[in-house]
Amino acid sequence: MTEECQKLLPLIHDWVEGTADEETAFIAQQHLRQCFSCQQVVREWESIAEEIRAAFLVTASHGEKGIWRLPKPEPLLSWRVLGISGLLTTSLMGATLLWQGTSLTDLLRLLVQWILGTAQWMIFPVQWVQRFWDIFSHWA
Amino acid sequence: MDERELVQRCLQGDYQAFDELVARYRERTYSLAVHLLADREWAEDMVQEVFLRAFQRLALFDPNKGTFASWLMTMTTRLCLNALKKRNAETHRQMAWEEEATEFEWWEEVPTPEEIWWATQQRLFVRRLLMTLPPPQRAALLLRYGEGMSLQEVAQALQVPVGTVKAWLFRGRETLHRKLKEAGLL
Numbered sequence A: 001m002t003e004e005c006q007k008l009l010p011l012i013h014d015w016v017e018g019t020a021d022e023e024t025a026f027i028a029q030q031h032l033r034q035c036f037s038c039q040q041v042v043r044e045w046e047s048i049a050e051e052i053r054a055a056f057l058v059t060a061s062h063g064e065k066g067i068w069r070l071p072k073p074e075p076l077l078s079w080r081v082l083g084i085s086g087l088l089t090t091s092l093m094g095a096t097l098l099w100q101g102t103s104l105t106d107l108l109r110l111l112v113q114w115i116l117g118t119a120q121w122m123i124f125p126v127q128w129v130q131r132f133w134d135i136f137s138h139w140a
Numbered sequence B: 001m002d003e004r005e006l007v008q009r010c011l012q013g014d015y016q017a018f019d020e021l022v023a024r025y026r027e028r029t030y031s032l033a034v035h036l037l038a039d040r041e042w043a044e045d046m047v048q049e050v051f052l053r054a055f056q057r058l059a060l061f062d063p064n065k066g067t068f069a070s071w072l073m074t075m076t077t078r079l080c081l082n083a084l085k086k087r088n089a090e091t092h093r094q095m096a097w098e099e100e101a102t103e104f105e106w107w108e109e110v111p112t113p114e115e116i117w118w119a120t121q122q123r124l125f126v127r128r129l130l131m132t133l134p135p136p137q138r139a140a141l142l143l144r145y146g147e148g149m150s151l152q153e154v155a156q157a158l159q160v161p162v163g164t165v166k167a168w169l170f171r172g173r174e175t176l177h178r179k180l181k182e183a184g185l186l
Helices: A003-017 A022-034 A036-056 A079-099 A104-123 A125-139 B003-011 B015-037 B040-056 B068-091 B097-103 B114-131 B135-146 B151-158 B162-182
Strands: none
Touching (some): A003 A036, A036 B015, A036 B135, A036 B162, A079 A104, A104 A125, B003 B015, B003 B068, B015 B114, B068 B135, B068 B151, B114 B135
């Protein structure tokens, strides 16, 4: 391979990649017509591209299926959120009643009453609001 | 089913459609990641990250700008190159790619039958040689010849001008050419 070949190789590469302008393509083609070693290099470049294509795909060590699993969507109201909000509501109610002068025994009684009535309140939301209001207004 | 349709179905909340997209592209994504990172486990984590991001950002995918494959490969390349940069910055050292290549055990994949021995050796040797190239050059070669992306798509994925990609491809191909010649494989 001559010094001229070395200089022309980037231009030939452009031509092989299909990105050469008309002038570059003309120079590359002219040179390739008369230069056997550059023809050989172009053939070897093609085979390198083929080799890369062949070597590209790799199988995952744990099997491809093990690579990815779609994450489960988060529920809008998780049990944690419900638990924390329930605890906060209860604490707030307790603090309010204590502040209003309710004794601790009465408070515990109310709490038990509230827990026992929860199922019913959950089924009938209107009753739930009404009952809460009744208790609150009574103790207030 | 057409990938546009799959993307549409996925955007409407059909998770099975996304599973289908994953099934189509996981091997190619993993292959690209493992070639860029030279670490199988890291590549598997990266594939998780890529698909998770793709899932979260699917609404940003514009089918008029390119295929889903090139969008995904662009994301994989950027994530992998950023991860490599981050690791280099954290360890304050330049990665010794030659050492990495010899440490990286491709040989575990060598099958025993003699008739495919030569072809396999050559493929493994090419992989090893690829590992010796700097990451952007390697990424350019893999996206162009492994993935069959256009020069413009490669330039977009690597966020460099097309001229730079051409230079990287030329240098990368020349390096591989020289080393394969030295090894008597060309």
